[in-house]
Amino acid sequence: MNADPTLERITRGNALALCAAGSWTAGFAPRLERLVTDAEKLAGSGPNISIDVSQVSRLDTFGAWLIERLRRSLAQAGMETKIAGLSVNYASLVEEVRRVKAAPDAETTAVTISGMLAQIGKTVAGVSGTMIGLIDMLGAVLVATGRVLIHPRSFRLTSTVHHLEQVCWRAVPIIVLITFLIGCIISQQGIFHFRRFGADIFVVDMLGVLVLREIGVLLVAIMVAGRSGSAYAAELGSMKMREEIDALRTMGFDPIEVLILPRMLALVIALPILAFLGAMAALYGGGLVAWLYGGVDPEAFLLRLRDAISIDHFIVGIVKAPVMAAVIGIVACVEGLAVQGSAESLGQHTTASVVKGIFFVIVMDGVFAIFFASIGM
Amino acid sequence: MTQPAPSPTPAPAPVEAIIRVRDITVQFGATRVLDGLNLDVKRGEILGFVGPSGAGKSVLTRTIIGLVPKVSGHIEVFGVDLDAASASARRAVERRWGILFQQGALFSSLTVRQNIQFPVREYLKVSQRLLDEIMVAKLGMVGLRPEVADRFPSELSGGMIKRVALARALALDPELVFLDEPTSGLDPIGAGDFDELVRTLQRTLGLTVFMVTHDLDSLYTACDRIAVLGNGKIIAAGSMADMQASQHPWLRQYFHGKRARAVMG
Numbered sequence: 001m002n003a004d005p006t007l008e009r010i011t012r013g014n015a016l017a018l019c020a021a022g023s024w025t026a027g028f029a030p031r032l033e034r035l036v037t038d039a040e041k042l043a044g045s046g047p048n049i050s051i052d053v054s055q056v057s058r059l060d061t062f063g064a065w066l067i068e069r070l071r072r073s074l075a076q077a078g079m080e081t082k083i084a085g086l087s088v089n090y091a092s093l094v095e096e097v098r099r100v101k102a103a104p105d106a107e108t109t110a111v112t113i114s115g116m117l118a119q120i121g122k123t124v125a126g127v128s129g130t131m132i133g134l135i136d137m138l139g140a141v142l143v144a145t146g147r148v149l150i151h152p153r154s155f156r157l158t159s160t161v162h163h164l165e166q167v168c169w170r171a172v173p174i175i176v177l178i179t180f181l182i183g184c185i186i187s188q189q190g191i192f193h194f195r196r197f198g199a200d201i202f203v204v205d206m207l208g209v210l211v212l213r214e215i216g217v218l219l220v221a222i223m224v225a226g227r228s229g230s231a232y233a234a235e236l237g238s239m240k241m242r243e244e245i246d247a248l249r250t251m252g253f254d255p256i257e258v259l260i261l262p263r264m265l266a267l268v269i270a271l272p273i274l275a276f277l278g279a280m281a282a283l284y285g286g287g288l289v290a291w292l293y294g295g296v297d298p299e300a301f302l303l304r305l306r307d308a309i310s311i312d313h314f315i316v317g318i319v320k321a322p323v324m325a326a327v328i329g330i331v332a333c334v335e336g337l338a339v340q341g342s343a344e345s346l347g348q349h350t351t352a353s354v355v356k357g358i359f360f361v362i363v364m365d366g367v368f369a370i371f372f373a374s375i376g377m
Numbered sequence: 378m379t380q381p382a383p384s385p386t387p388a389p390a391p392v393e394a395i396i397r398v399r400d401i402t403v404q405f406g407a408t409r410v411l412d413g414l415n416l417d418v419k420r421g422e423i424l425g426f427v428g429p430s431g432a433g434k435s436v437l438t439r440t441i442i443g444l445v446p447k448v449s450g451h452i453e454v455f456g457v458d459l460d461a462a463s464a465s466a467r468r469a470v471e472r473r474w475g476i477l478f479q480q481g482a483l484f485s486s487l488t489v490r491q492n493i494q495f496p497v498r499e500y501l502k503v504s505q506r507l508l509d510e511i512m513v514a515k516l517g518m519v520g521l522r523p524e525v526a527d528r529f530p531s532e533l534s535g536g537m538i539k540r541v542a543l544a545r546a547l548a549l550d551p552e553l554v555f556l557d558e559p560t561s562g563l564d565p566i567g568a569g570d571f572d573e574l575v576r577t578l579q580r581t582l583g584l585t586v587f588m589v590t591h592d593l594d595s596l597y598t599a600c601d602r603i604a605v606l607g608n609g610k611i612i613a614a615g616s617m618a619d620m621q622a623s624q625h626p627w628l629r630q631y632f633h634g635k636r637a638r639a640v641m642g
Contacts (some may be wrong), residue, residue: 344485
C-alpha cells in the first residue's frame with residue numbers, strides 16, 4: 001500500500017518508456033519531485049515516450065500533478081508523450097490536474113537602497129497624516145462632547161463607569177507599587193550622593209519638587225499609555241476587524257459617542273486620580289527610605305517638605321494630567337480605528353498606540369515645562 | 378522538518394470505520410453537552426451531521442479533533458486511539474485529516490498563496506515551484522482562479538474565504554475532511570456549487586467527509602448518510618429515506634417542515 005515510489009526507464013528497441021510504481025502521494029513528495037526532475041532530462045532523447053502508471057498503488061494530487069508536469073515538459077520538447085495504464089479510479093484526478101495553468105509568480109519586493117529611502121520618505125510624509133488624524137479625532141470628540149452636553153440623556157454613564165473601573169480602580173495597585181518604588185530609589189540615590197556634601201536633608205526638597213511636578217504625573221501617564229492605551233487600541237481594533245463599528249454606525253449610533261467618548265472621559269478622570277495617588281506613594285516611599293537609610297526621622301522630613309514645596313508644585317503636576325490623558329486616549333482611539341483586516345495590523349497599531357502615546361506625553365510635558373517657566377510657576 | 382512516516386494503514390475493508398467514537402461525554406461546568414455518544418464514520422462516505430442549534434454538533438467535531446477535552450470515552454481515527462497515541466502518532470494522524478472551520482480561520486496576515494502552502498511547507502521539503510503548482514491545483518479544485526493567490530483574506534468575499542479554507546484543508550491531500558457548516562453564509566447558488574464541489578472532490582480524491590450542516594439542500598444532494606444529534610446522543614443515523622420515515626418528533630419537524638417540503642418539492 002505504501003511502497004516507495006519509483007520511476008524506471010525502460011527502452012524497448014526505439015520506444016522509450018517510463019514505468020511509475022509505488023505510492024505517488026504527498027508523503028513522498030520530495031522524492032517524487034527528484035524522480036520527475038531527473039526524468040525531465042530525457043526530453044528530446046527520442047521521438048516518443050510513454051509513461052506507464054499501471055503499477056502505481058496510490059495516487060493523490062501531488063503524484064498526479066508531478067506526472068502531469070513530466071508529461072508537459074516532455075511534450076514541450078517535441079516528444080510525443082502519452083500516459084498509459086491509468087486506472088479508472090484516478091482518471092478524474094488526472095483530468096483535474098490537467099486543467100492546472102502555470103502558477104503566477106508571487107509578488108516579491110526586492111530590497112533596494114532607493115526602496116529603503118522611499119520608505120523613509122513615506123514615513124516622514126506620513127507624520128503630517130498622523131497629526132491630521134489626531135486633530136480630526138480631537139475635533140470629533142469635542143463635537144460629540146458638545147452634543148452630549150446639549151442632550152445629556154445620550155451620555156453613556158454605565159459605559160463610562162465600566163471604563164473608569166478598568167483604567168482607574170484596577171490600575172491603582174500597580175501604579176502605587178511602582179511609584180512607591182521609584183520614590184524609594186530617588187530618595188536613596190539622593191541621600192547617597194548628597195551625603196558627601198553633608199546635604200542629606202536637601203533630598204526632601206528634591207523628592208518633593210521632582211515627584212509633584214514631574215515624575216509623579218509623567219510616570220503615571222507613561223504607565224497608563226502602556227496599560228490602557230494599548231487596551232483601547234486593541235479593543236477598538238478588533239471591533240473594527242469584526243465589523244462591529246460598522247454595525248453600530250448602520251444602527252444610527254455614532255461610534256465616537258458610544259465607544260470613544262466614555263473611554264476618553266474615563267481616562268481624563270482617571271489620570272489625575274492616579275497621578276495624585278502615585279505622587280503620594282512616591283513621597284511615602286521616599287520618606288521611608290530617608291528615615292531608614294538616611295536617618296531623617298519622619299517629623300524632620302515633613303517639616304522640611306512643608307518648607308520645600310508649595311501648592312504651586314502640586315498644581316503644576318496635576319494640571320498636566322487630564323491633558324496627557326486626552327492625548328493618550330486620542331492616540332489610542334485613532335490607532336484602534338486604523339486597524340485593517342489582519343492580526344498583524346492589529347499588533348502594529350496596538351504597538352503604535354503605546355509608542356506614539358508615550359512620545360506625545362513627553363512632548364506635552366516639555367511644552368508644559370516651558371509654559372510654567374514663562375509664567376513663573 | 379521530519380519526513381512524515383507513512384502511517385501503517387490497515388487493509389481497506391469495504392465498510393471500515395475511519396472514525397469510531399465510543400461513549401463520549403463532554404461537560405462544560407455543570408452542563409453535559411455530549412452524554413455517552415457513539416458514532417462511526419465509514420471510509421469514503423459523506424456523513425451529514427445535523428441537530429438543533431446548540432445541541433453540540435461543533436463540540437463533537439472539536440472533541441474528535443482534540444480541541445475540546447472529554448470527560449470519558451474513546452475516539453479512534455484511522456484505527457489510532459488518540460488518547461493513547463504518542464505525540465508522533467498523533468501528528469501522523471493530524472497530517473491525514475483536514476479541517477474547514479466555520480469562519481474559515483484563514484491566517485489573516487498571510488496571502489491566499491501562503492495560507493494554502495503553509496501546511497505543505499511545514500510538512501514536506503519540496504521546491505517553491507512545486508508549492509506554487511500545488512497551490513494553483515488546489516485553487517482550481519475549489520473553483521478559484523490563480524489570480525486570487527496574492528490577495529489577503531480580508532480582501533476576499535465570504536464564499537471565497539470558505540473555498541480558500543477548503544483548499545487549505547485539502548493542501549496535504551488528506552483522507553478525511555471535517556467541514557463545519559461549509560455552506561452557512563453562502564447564497565443558495567454558491568451553496569449548491571459548494572455541495573457539488575464536495576461531492577466531486579470526494580469522488581476524485583476518495584475523501585471521507587464529516588460535514589456539520591444545517592442546510593437541507595446539502596443533506597439531500599451531498600450526503601450519503603445522515604446522523605442526528607439530540608440530548609447529547611445520536612438519536613438517528615441512516616439514509617435520507619430513513620430520516621423521512623422516522624417518527625421522532627424533532628426529525629419529523631425537520632424533515633417534513635415547510636422548508637423541507639420546499640426542498641423536496
